[in-house]
Amino acid sequence: MALLHFPLSCSNRLLHPKLELLLYNQNHGFRVSCLSQSQTTIKSKPVERLSTEYKPNVLDNLFLNSFRNKMVQEAGWDSGKPGYDGLIEVANRLMIGRSNSETTEAAVRILRSLFPPLLLELYKLLIAPIAGGKVAAVMVARVTALSCQWLMGPCTVNSVDLPDGSSLMSGVFVERCKYLEESKCVGICINTCKLPTQTFMKAGMGVPLLMEPNFSDYSCQFKFGVLPPLPEDDITLKEPCLEICPNSIRRKQVTDNMEASKCPKA
Structure with a gap:
């Protein structure tokens, strides 16, 4: 009995191949070939990642310059770097030669200087007491989300x-x-932002x-209308230095003391 041989060879796996069947008889053997007359390449387009980075506008640049100028006046020094990078260097300088409490007091003065004194007094007198403070808390949350993204990045109003x-x-x-x-520093976060604010x-x-x-993912939750805990009960004040903190890296290079990991400015 003659044996039938069907070796099948396909050069490409295509969506719509043009096939040519070759069938012939040779010594009672049959061979079927699957050939492609054209070759198609499917290229996938790279997936575009939507960036959540906040892009400052003209008004944001005015806020940045105003805030930096007030900080420079308090620190008595300015950085040669422009924009946000310079702001971070001034924030670092604000902590030099000051205790934690002195740094916090200086930052409070900076925040006060950004507002007309009469506006603050009227808000505290007329708006803050309404509905047990809830109206004022909601208003401040919305203003913060709208006007402070140049400093903090993208943020949204949420329920607390x-x-x-x-x-x-x-x-x-x-x-x-x-x-x-950008500051890479627990101390700067606590003493020039959290506590003074x-x-x-x-x-x-x-x-x-x-x-x-949150010093793990750099997020932050503002809760307007909620009193902060006492300093001894606030866990954020007990945080160690970030591993990427430049000051922490320098301390670890000159000492083997395990306490060097704790942030001295927190």
């Missing part, structure tokens, strides 16, 4: 739980704080505020 058990849209969630990410909001505008920075 209040001490009375209710919830209120008086929170602001910062996806990845640019100020913390909490103090300023309560004393200057009559609105309690709790800020909860």
Whole structure:
């Protein structure tokens, strides 16, 4: 009995190949070939990643310059670097030669200088008492989300739980704080941002505020209408230095002391 041989060879796996069948008989053997007359290449387009980085506008640049000028006046020094990079260097300089409490007090003065004194007093007197402070908390949250993205990056208003058990849209969630990410310093975050902002909001505008920075992913949760805990109960004040902190790296290079990992400015 003659054997039938069907060796099948396909050069390409195509969506729509043009096939030519060759069939012939040779010594009672048959061969079927699957050939492509054209070759098609399917190229996938790279997936575009949507960037969440905030792009400052003209008004944001005015805010940046104004804030930096006030900080320069308080620090008594300015950086030669332009823009945000220079702002971070001035923030570092603000902490030199000052204790933590002195740095916080200096930052509070900077925040106060950004507002007309009469505006702060009127807000505290007329707006803050309405509905137990809830109206003022909601208003400040919205203004913060709209006007401070040049400093912190993208942020959104969200709901937070209040001490009375209710919830209120008086929170602001910062996806990845640019100020913390660029400074790379727990001490700068706590003493030039968190503590002075909490103090300023309560004393200057009559609105309690709790800020909860996350030093793992650089996010931050603002909770307007919520009082901050006592310093001894605030876990953020006990955070160690970030591994990428330039000051921490320098200390580790000159000492083997395990305590060097703790942030001396937190």
